[in-house]
Amino acid sequence: MIKVAIAEDHQSLIDGIDLLLKYEEDITLVGTANDGKALLELIQEKKPDVILMDIKMPKIDGITATKSITAQHPNMGVIAFSMFDQEDAIQQMIAAGAKGYLLKNSPLEEVLTAIKAVHKGDTFFDKAIDPSYIAVQDNISSGKSLLSKSEREILTLIGQGKTTSEIAAIRFTAVSTVEKHRKNMIRKLGLSGKGELLRYALEKKYDF
Amino acid sequence: MIKVAIAEDHQSLIDGIDLLLKYEEDITLVGTANDGKALLELIQEKKPDVILMDIKMPKIDGITATKSITAQHPNMGVIAFSMFDQEDAIQQMIAAGAKGYLLKNSPLEEVLTAIKAVHKGDTFFDKAIDPSYIAVQDNISSGKSLLSKSEREILTLIGQGKTTSEIAAIRFTAVSTVEKHRKNMIRKLGLSGKGELLRYALEKKYDF
DNA sequence: GTATCCATACCCATTACAGGGTATTTGTGT
DNA sequence: ACACAAATACCCTGTAATGGGTATGGATAC
Structure with a gap:
């Protein structure tokens, strides 16, 4: 009996998957989250x-959730189920530890196949995904990114509307440190002008 | 027998609805489109x-599709089924002729209720929708919105990264006029703090 | 006529952010 | 060891955005 959980903000989609799983004798839905x-x-x-x-x-x-889960529960299989078919999205989910990736544009039945495969210890990727996105897994483990860990953390906080002084308080650093990080990011990202970093933070969050 | 069609780019959601409708004896799914x-x-x-x-x-x-359909086939009932819960989205769909509005965040079963209601000639709106968005139907034809026409135009330019002085040059007004518009928007939208208007403009970019 | 909103324009003040740097220490790779 | 990046912290400057107002004229509703 495979115990399955679903994380999806659209309840209607959860309900649809629930209907699908209802008649699978070897799968049980143990919980859902929005x-x-x-x-x-x-x-x-x-x-x-x-x-x-x-x-x-x-x-x-x-x-973020996948990273947390695979760190604490390495035996839990995470399958991404997303509208995003871009390379960056796929690679980030794989880097986070996902064992599968399904696209919402695909038939719902694929969910069953993916669940069974991942539970068996295999990986499962939607046929609509360009295989080259998956094949570069070897580069993913190095986790290279243009921005450093601290920069990415600050960018997230900027996207949440925090001021520089608020961010400094959160991170226990001086305001000038945060400002320096901001300048570094602006330089690295080739931005210029007031608000561009905030724009970047907001537009890139889900712009894979 | 109610003949139903579904327009939805996520095939997985169509499949979920299909499963739901399969056991409804008085509803038949006659077609789907992505x-x-x-x-x-x-x-x-x-x-x-x-x-x-x-x-x-x-x-x-x-x-756009709803406008076209209700113009050519006034007897077909259109139910919006969307993630967008904002007033503008709802009012635009109603203005286009939709007889119902469901949110994807809601249980899938609502779909059945809505189909039956709309087929009966009633309207059906998701309980999670603020009733004031629906109640102002009389104002819809005039396209009333919280923000004025000028404000919306300026908000769009803000979202494009234009500074206040750039916007002033584009609109042939003084910088102070644009600033005043900004203040009016901030007040109307209940925002406060630097960058919040830009955040609002960007976060609503895909929404309405 | 009054009230309200929109649009335009101005006054003042504060500060957050960007732009230009400096410096030191630590960590990492070769 | 050296080179480079990250992290921390500071200096200075300029200005765009917010926050608090003022005012006038036009349009609309009652």
Whole structure:
């Protein structure tokens, strides 16, 4: 019996998947969450074998949640279930530890196939995904990014509307340190002008 | 027997709805489309009674498709089925002739209720929608919105990264006039703090 | 006529952010 | 060891955005 959890902000889609799973004798849906935070709480209790994970969700996004889950529960299989078919999205989910990636544009039945494959220890990728996006897994583990860890963290906080002094308080640094990080990011990203960093933070969050 | 068509770019959601409708003896799904254009072709042939209409779709969006359908087939009931819960989206779909509006965040079962209600000649609106968005139907024809025409235009330019002085030059007004518009928007939208207007402009960019 | 909103334009003040740097220490790779 | 990036912290400057107002004229509704 495969225990499955679903994280997806659109309840209607969860309900559809629920209908699909209802007649699968070897799969049981043990819980659902409409945001990343609720999911993390749910899995502590329900201990699912496989998790169907949306990317774009309130509170904690799917990539972040996947990282957390695969770190704490390496035996739980995470399958991304997303509208995003871009390379960056796919690579980030794989880097986060996802064992599968399904597109919402594909038939719902694929979900069953993916769940069974991932539970068996295999990986499963939607046929509509360009295989080259998956093949570059070797580069993913190096996790290289244009921005440093601190820069990415600050960018996230900027996207949340925090002022530089608020960010400094959150990170226990001087305001000038945060400003320097901002300048570094602006330089690296080739931006210029007031508000461009905020624009970048907001437009790139889900712009894979 | 209610003939239903679905326009939705996410096939997985269509499949979920299909599963739901399968056991409804008085409803039959006569066709599905993954974009607005395919839908318009489909309905010429299949003549559905009720159409479940996504808003954000490739080729022809749901609002445009709804306008076209209600103009040519005033007896077909269109139900919006969308992630967008904002007043503007709702009012635009209603103005386009939709007889119902469902949110994807809501349980899938609502679809059944809405189809039956609209087929009966009633309207049906998701309980999660603020009633004031629906109640102001009389104002819809005038296209009333929280923000004035000038304000919306300026907000768009803000979202494009234009500075206040750039916007002033574009609109042939003083900088102070644009600033005043900004203040009015901030007040109306209940925002506060630097960058919040830009955040609002960007976060609503895909929404309405 | 009054009230309200929109549009235009101005006054003042504060500050957050960008732009230009400087410096030191630590960490990492070769 | 050297080179480079990251992290931390500071200096200075300029200005765009917000926050608090003022005022006038036009349009609309009652």
